Amino acid sequence: MKPLLSVLSALAFLPLPAVAADPLVEMPDFPLPAFAMDDAGRPQEMGMIRIVRGLQKGGVTNMENLVAVDNQYAVISSDCLPMLSAWLEMVSQSIGIDLKRVRTQTYDGGVYGQLLEVATTIATVRQTDYGLAVPIGVMTCKRSSTWGSLPGDGKRDAYLLIATDQGFLVYDPPTEQAALLANYPNHSGILKIQF
Amino acid sequence: MLVALVALSIAVRAEDEALSHITPDLTALSRLGKAPMSQPPPWVAGNKSGMWSIDDIAAEFGKVTDKPPRINFSHDAFVRPDHRWLLAYREWFQQMLKSLKLEYRDDVFDCDNFARTFVAFANMVALRSGETQGSLCVGWATVANDKAFGGVPGSTLGLHSLVVVGTSEGLFVIEPQTGKMASLRDYPNRDGFQDLNL
Numbered sequence: 001m002k003p004l005l006s007v008l009s010a011l012a013f014l015p016l017p018a019v020a021a022d023p024l025v026e027m028p029d030f031p032l033p034a035f036a037m038d039d040a041g042r043p044q045e046m047g048m049i050r051i052v053r054g055l056q057k058g059g060v061t062n063m064e065n066l067v068a069v070d071n072q073y074a075v076i077s078s079d080c081l082p083m084l085s086a087w088l089e090m091v092s093q094s095i096g097i098d099l100k101r102v103r104t105q106t107y108d109g110g111v112y113g114q115l116l117e118v119a120t121t122i123a124t125v126r127q128t129d130y131g132l133a134v135p136i137g138v139m140t141c142k143r144s145s146t147w148g149s150l151p152g153d154g155k156r157d158a159y160l161l162i163a164t165d166q167g168f169l170v171y172d173p174p175t176e177q178a179a180l181l182a183n184y185p186n187h188s189g190i191l192k193i194q195f
Numbered sequence: 196m197l198v199a200l201v202a203l204s205i206a207v208r209a210e211d212e213a214l215s216h217i218t219p220d221l222t223a224l225s226r227l228g229k230a231p232m233s234q235p236p237p238w239v240a241g242n243k244s245g246m247w248s249i250d251d252i253a254a255e256f257g258k259v260t261d262k263p264p265r266i267n268f269s270h271d272a273f274v275r276p277d278h279r280w281l282l283a284y285r286e287w288f289q290q291m292l293k294s295l296k297l298e299y300r301d302d303v304f305d306c307d308n309f310a311r312t313f314v315a316f317a318n319m320v321a322l323r324s325g326e327t328q329g330s331l332c333v334g335w336a337t338v339a340n341d342k343a344f345g346g347v348p349g350s351t352l353g354l355h356s357l358v359v360v361g362t363s364e365g366l367f368v369i370e371p372q373t374g375k376m377a378s379l380r381d382y383p384n385r386d387g388f389q390d391l392n393l
Contacts, residue, residue, distance in 0.1 A: 029227040067267070067390055069307045069337065069356060082220035087227075089219045095323035108330040110269040110393075111318045118308070118315040122295065125304040133302045140269045148214045158269035176216045183212040192267045194392055 027094045030123035031087040033134065034080035036165035043074035043130055046163055051135075051195070058168045058181030060190055068195040070133035074124075078164040081171070081178075088116055088173050103174045109158030112173050113138035116160065135163035135195055139170065142189035148177040152186075161193060232291060235316070236283035238324040244275040244363035247332050249393075255366045256388070259380045264336060264388035273332035273393060274321070278362040284320065288313055289374045299372065306347075307356035309371040310335035314358065330393070332361035339387035344377070345370025349384075359391055 035043035046054075051068055060066075092099040092112075099112075117136040124134055139161040146152040150172065160171040161181070168181040181187055247255075249266055252273075256263035276284070297312075299305060317333045340347065340355035347355065347370055358369040359379070366379040379385055 027230050027232070028224055029230045031224075031227060067337075067392070069354075070302045070305070072302055080223075081217050083223035085217045086219035086221045086224040090221070090224060091319075095319060096325065097322060105327050106270075106329045108270050108318075111315070111322070111330050114311055114315045115319060118312045121304060121308055122297065122312070125297065125300055125308075126295070131300065131302055133308075138269070140267070156269060156271075171217060176218065178215045178217045179213050185213055192269075194267065 027091050028087055030119045030126070031084055032123040032127050033084060033120050033136075034077040035130075036075040036077045043132055044165070045132060046073040046075050046135060047071065051163070054163065054168050055181070055193065058184075059187040060181070060193070061188075062190075065190060066193045066195075068137075070195070072132050073135035073163060073195065074130055074132035076135060076162055076164050078166045078169070081162070081164070081169070084116060084120065085171075085173065085176065087119065088112060091115070091119075099174055100176075101174075107174070109160070109172065110138045110140070113158065113160040133195070137161045137163075137193055137195035139190060139194075140192040141186050142191060143186050144189050145185040147179070147185050148172075149175050150177070156191065161195075163195075231294070233287065233294065235287045235320045236280055238280060238321045238326060239277075240321075240325040241328070242274055242277060242321075242326065244277050246272040246328065247275055247361050248272050252332070252361060252366070252391070252393075255361065255379065260385045260388070262386045262388065264338075264391040266391045266393065268393045270330055270393070273330055273361065274326065274328045275332045275361050275363055276317075278364040281360055281362050281367070284317060285369060285374050285376060288316065288371065291316070305356075306372065307335065307337075310356040310358050313369070313371040332393070334359050334391050334393035336391045337389045338384050339389065340384045341387060342383035344368075344383055345375030346373040354389060355384075 038044050089099045120134045138158055140158045143157045144152050144154055162169045169178055170181055170184045171178045249268055253263055314333050314335050317331050321331055335356055336359045337354045337356055341349050341351055343349040358371050360367050367376055368379055368382040369376045
């Protein structure tokens with residue numbers, strides 16, 4: 001998406017509206033992930049080649065199912081996953097949703113994955129000068145095999161896929177289940193990965 | 196490898212290699228402040244605009260282009276917003292961008308981030324209002340934007356991301372950076388869509 005120009009910058013002269021007194025929700029501020037750092041103290045970068053290699057290590061063979069729209073991503077430190085998980089739980093709670101019970105209704109993991117990706121991106125752009133995208137993606141797959149409390153019923157399901165310093169991690173927010181992609185039992189049934 | 200993961204975070208519990216649990220760390224979260232945001236337009240749960248299946252959405256594209264996008268989805272059917280709600284939400288979104296001072300920055304906050312933010316908050320508003328029928332028929336799409344639209348110049352150097360919404364009045368394209376909107380039929384790059392992510 002590099003060639004695009006900022007049209008918002010043209011609006012910079014407009015006065016900023018006052019922060020609304022009537023808040024949407026008492027939601028916690030957008031969470032800044034901890035990033036894995038290199039020796040120079042900068043976030044470790046992950047480009048397309050490293051993404052593809054990591055996914056291959058995780059058992060993904062068909063890269064036609066991969067959509068990664070940014071050039072460079074910052075690898076996330078697995079230290080911060082419990083904080084990110086808590087953020088998602090608290091935000092859900094603030095809009096009246098019990099995240100642990102949400103799978104009993106119509107559930108779309110893509111919505112929660114996208115929400116966390118957006119929230120961490122907003123925190124990163126507001127609080128850092130890193131020119132790197134946040135590698136929290138959505139993975140859609142056919143769950144042929146049982147994984148923890150999730151049945152192997154052949155249904156389509158969506159999870160978060162997070163590029164961490166330990167590898168690609170599959171995470172299901174309602175059950176809090178997680179696994180490295182290579183160990184996730186349905187990695188051969190992946191239909192789509194979006195970063 | 197899994198042992199290393201657990202060592203890094205005591206809150207990650209491993210039962211076996213294929214299954215760990217990430218326990219939310221509420222203490223770490225308590226150090227965060229609050230995110231002030233204005234009230235979005237109210238969503239009416241149980242929205243009566245109807246649902247669209249993937250086939251319905253594909254058929255709508257088929258009416259105006261011979262080159263429909265690949266549609267990526269995690270659900271089979273999507274709730275169509277009332278068109279008036281979408282217009283109000285679009286205005287709210289522009290205000291929200293300004294209040295959060297979100298501006299374009301390569302990779303970290305560029306066109307796909309604007310589009311995904313539009314989609315994520317739309318679904319959040321519906322969830323907050325108790326919408327249980329499913330996710331909204333609001334997705335982010337990649338498109339070859341040869342022609343200018345919505346304040347974004349045309350370019351042949353790469354793909355662009357924007358928002359596609361199926362409302363009570365049909366399929367619409369929104370440039371989330373500016374709020375400009377057109378029906379799919381009138382969108383100048385309608386033959387250039389690559390992927391629609393719902």
